[in-house]
Amino acid sequence: MREVLVADCVGKKYDDKWVLHSASLRATSGEVRALLGRNGAGKSTLFRIAAGLLAPDAGNVRFNGVVRERARFPLLAREGLCFVPDHDLLSTSFSLRQQFQFVRPGAGEIERVADRLSIAPFLDARSHELSSGERRRAEIAFAMLRRPVCLLADEPLRNVAPMDAEILLGAFTEIADAGCAVVITGHEVPAILAAVNHVTWCTAGTTYEMGPPFMARTDERFVRDYLGSRGG
Amino acid sequence: MSTVRMPAPFLARLLFRGIILWVLARLSVLALAAVARVAGISGADQATAPGGILSFWAVVITAALVLVDLKRRNELMLLHNLGVITPHPVLVGMVPALTIEIVLSVLR
Numbered sequence: 001m002r003e004v005l006v007a008d009c010v011g012k013k014y015d016d017k018w019v020l021h022s023a024s025l026r027a028t029s030g031e032v033r034a035l036l037g038r039n040g041a042g043k044s045t046l047f048r049i050a051a052g053l054l055a056p057d058a059g060n061v062r063f064n065g066v067v068r069e070r071a072r073f074p075l076l077a078r079e080g081l082c083f084v085p086d087h088d089l090l091s092t093s094f095s096l097r098q099q100f101q102f103v104r105p106g107a108g109e110i111e112r113v114a115d116r117l118s119i120a121p122f123l124d125a126r127s128h129e130l131s132s133g134e135r136r137r138a139e140i141a142f143a144m145l146r147r148p149v150c151l152l153a154d155e156p157l158r159n160v161a162p163m164d165a166e167i168l169l170g171a172f173t174e175i176a177d178a179g180c181a182v183v184i185t186g187h188e189v190p191a192i193l194a195a196v197n198h199v200t201w202c203t204a205g206t207t208y209e210m211g212p213p214f215m216a217r218t219d220e221r222f223v224r225d226y227l228g229s230r231g232g
Numbered sequence: 233m234s235t236v237r238m239p240a241p242f243l244a245r246l247l248f249r250g251i252i253l254w255v256l257a258r259l260s261v262l263a264l265a266a267v268a269r270v271a272g273i274s275g276a277d278q279a280t281a282p283g284g285i286l287s288f289w290a291v292v293i294t295a296a297l298v299l300v301d302l303k304r305r306n307e308l309m310l311l312h313n314l315g316v317i318t319p320h321p322v323l324v325g326m327v328p329a330l331t332i333e334i335v336l337s338v339l340r
Contacts, residue, residue, distance in 0.1 A: 078315035088306040089313070093245060102239040102314060127306070146313070 001028050004064060004150045004181040005081070007050040011058030012042075021058075023207045025050045025200060027150050027181035032172045034192050035185045036216075037202030038226060043185050044086070044154060046202060050183075051083040051152050052076045064149070080149030084156060089139040090127040096138050097123040105145045117141045117171055133164035140171050150181040157188045169195035189227065193217065201226060238316050238324070242307075246324045249301060250294065254329035257293035261286045287333040291326060298325030 005027035012020040048054040052071035114120040193213040210216035
């Protein structure tokens with residue numbers, strides 16, 4: 001396993017106020033990692049910096065072993081980074097099948113991935129005709145077809161039914177098993193902790209490497225300040 | 233890795249949209265020029281002629297509309313994921329406006 005993406009000691013300030021300081025994010029091939037944290041903790045900012053969508057005020061991003069002072073997402077995407085934002089990724093002007101063809105998949109690959117993510121009946125529909133769960137599955141299908149070396153998915157389980165969440169988390173594991181480095185964020189703690197290999201906790205603008213989920217669950221501060229009394 | 237070029241269906245769609253957005257941009261520019269004429273601002277007639285300063289603004293407004301339209305349709309992030317940088321689709325969407333304005337100024 002190798003570190004594909006490393007956002008190292010990243011800092012970001014808005015109007016002289018540091019919202020992130022010495023925060024780090026690592027994506028390792030073959031692993032699904034979770035970046036967890038309360039709302040406003042800075043995880044989306046860290047995620048966007050790691051993806052090259054936002055410039056850091058301190059630290060740097062290393063992708064495929066190359067340090068970038070100012071990483072830009074489309075250029076990282078050419079090298080295999082895929083970013084699924086927390087809002088719609090797919091165009092409303094083209095059918096799912098048309099958009100999947102943009103990544104030039106192999107013969108029969110679209111149908112295989114569509115079956116895997118239970119979106120086969122919607123291949124000729126447009127994204128705005130789908131429910132939020134179907135749309136999320138379609139977005140991850142797009143990511144899967146891209147065969148990325150690193151996938152960052154921001155809150156992929158938001159507003160989806162438990163069944164959809166199960167399908168999505170299974171897909172992330174499958175993508176990681178193919179050698180991709182996967183990092184997801186979200187607040188669906190039990191489902192996420194059951195599916196990931198590693199947890200990074202973002203709190204008060206910095207990050208802590210919690211290790212595997214069972215280690216995170218036994219960390220007193222993580223339980224007290226993030227999971228709460230019900231333990232997530 | 234996957235393609236860096238913009239997909240052909242996207243190119244065709246952008247060129248088609250570019251024509252519609254140029255019409256919108258031209259109409260808004262002509263409306264502004266008509267207001268200027270009514271207000272008695274000198275040079276309004278000359279400016280609205282093809283090749284004039286308003287041709288330039290028609291192309292600039294078209295580019296802005298192309299960008300807004302791409303965002304409205306969730307297409308910027310999709311293109312970024314394909315490795316396409318933002319100026320690329322905007323320039324493609326500007327091509328019809330630029331071509332039509334040049335043709336009109338030559339025919340003038």
